[in-house]
Amino acid sequence: MPVLTASDVVVEYRGRPPLRAVDGVSLAIAAGEVVALVGESGCGKSSLARAVVGIERLGSGSVKFGSDEVPVLGIRRRPLALTGMQMVFQDPNSSLNPRRRVGDQIADGVRAAVLRGDAGSDPAEWLERVGLDPTAARRYPHEFSGGQKQRIAIARALAARPRMLVADEPISALDASTQTSVAALMRSLCLEAGAGMLFISHDLSVVRRIADRTLVMYCGRIVESGHTESIWQNPVHPYTRALLAAIPVPDGAGRLPITPLEADRLTWTEKIPDALERTAS
Numbered sequence: 001m002p003v004l005t006a007s008d009v010v011v012e013y014r015g016r017p018p019l020r021a022v023d024g025v026s027l028a029i030a031a032g033e034v035v036a037l038v039g040e041s042g043c044g045k046s047s048l049a050r051a052v053v054g055i056e057r058l059g060s061g062s063v064k065f066g067s068d069e070v071p072v073l074g075i076r077r078r079p080l081a082l083t084g085m086q087m088v089f090q091d092p093n094s095s096l097n098p099r100r101r102v103g104d105q106i107a108d109g110v111r112a113a114v115l116r117g118d119a120g121s122d123p124a125e126w127l128e129r130v131g132l133d134p135t136a137a138r139r140y141p142h143e144f145s146g147g148q149k150q151r152i153a154i155a156r157a158l159a160a161r162p163r164m165l166v167a168d169e170p171i172s173a174l175d176a177s178t179q180t181s182v183a184a185l186m187r188s189l190c191l192e193a194g195a196g197m198l199f200i201s202h203d204l205s206v207v208r209r210i211a212d213r214t215l216v217m218y219c220g221r222i223v224e225s226g227h228t229e230s231i232w233q234n235p236v237h238p239y240t241r242a243l244l245a246a247i248p249v250p251d252g253a254g255r256l257p258i259t260p261l262e263a264d265r266l267t268w269t270e271k272i273p274d275a276l277e278r279t280a281s
């Protein structure tokens with residue numbers, strides 16, 4: 001049985017007209033499987049990630065964690081860790097409490113794992129596993145750089161021994177030299193624990209290295225999915241081909257040109273001025 005199953009998930013945001021950020025997405029992730037979710041900025045990846053962990057209300061559809069329905073806004077009613085689900089956000093400040101010592105926050109994860117029957121582990125060991133000194137346990141989040149904070153957030157999530165880890169751009173705050181190693185570590189710790197992982201990233205080279213399967217999202221829908229290597233070798237959907245081919249080169253002023261991919265999306269969303277401003281900034 002898959003550890004996570006999403007069926008026909010729709011996420012809409014209020015507005016005139018309402019914005020359908022996720023438009024009928026279905027997916028299943030097995031224990032011990034790493035599935036990447038890729039797609040241009042704004043295509044709905046984070047909305048889908050929040051929906052599957054229960055912190056975004058579903059317009060329609062359903063999400064199951066094992067055989068249990070994921071309760072809407074479940075994070076408020078019971079901490080994700082107690083359900084065996086964990087999420088790592090792009091911004092580590094969203095995952096860490098600034099007023100609590102790092103070691104205590106990792107210990108929360110360990111305690112959640114123990115409550116679910118795990119033998120327990122030492123918070124300092126988790127810090128070492130993500131490449132930080134164990135003495136970091138005594139310090140507070142503001143004493144660390146963004147990349148270090150993200151490693152702490154990852155350690156905290158993994159210390160809870162999740163059965164499912166949803167990681168939304170977990171490596172973008174890290175410096176380039178550690179991105180691949182931290183992603184590989186996340187993969188190996190998930191596999192070791194028999195957990196499933198949904199890994200959202202803009203970094204396609206990292207995705208290629210760590211994901212068993214890849215889902216390609218475009219305008220709220222999954223337009224292509226399959227084994228990562230077969231998608232790379234033989235992308236079928238035009239959007240996937242554009243995504244794999246799009247390597248924007250900055251102009252003399254350091255601005256990124258509009259790629260064919262973005263031009264395509266501009267027509268679809270009809271938000272040309274907004275997107276042009278974004279591209280130029």
Ligand SMILES: Nc1ncnc2c1ncn2[C@@H]1O[C@H](COP(=O)(O)OP(=O)(O)OP(=O)(O)O)[C@@H](O)[C@H]1O
Pocket residue numbers: 013014019021039040041042043044045046047048
């Ligand atoms: N809380 C919200 N209220 C209204 N609109 C939102 C909200 N969150 C996201 N959106 C809109 O929904 C669409 C999808 O956003 P989402 O953050 O899910 O995309 P994404 O693919 O994760 O983008 P990125 O890669 O930049 O994080 C975007 O048009 C975004 O502006």
